[in-house]
Amino acid sequence: MKRTRTTKRTVRFKTEEFDRLVEPLGYRGMRSKAAFIGCSHNTYWRMANGFSAPSAEFMASVRAALPQVPVETLFDFGAVRDRAA
DSSP states (O other): OOOOEEEEEEEEEOHHHHHHHHGGGTOOSHHHHHHHHTOOHHHHHHHHTTSSOOOHHHHHHHHHHSTTSOHHHHEEEEEEEEEEO
16 A cells, blocks of 8 residues: 655744754753753653654743743744655
8 A cells, every 4th residue: 555645734843943042051962951941851852853743831841941032933833744644
């Protein structure tokens, strides 16, 4: 049976923007960035590498850590992910 590709809209964590904001504050490694936002290293790694879509809890943690930054700066709400159907 032939597989077809479908797309799914999802939320994407903009790691490059997050890094640009927190690295000058001294948070350079994944573990320190995870601690900064209050999540596990594994959760941060999955979000940063695009293996999981950010949960509401993860987004709230990032927002609480950087309240002055607009949420649209840190998350892409129109991201499209290809997947095999």
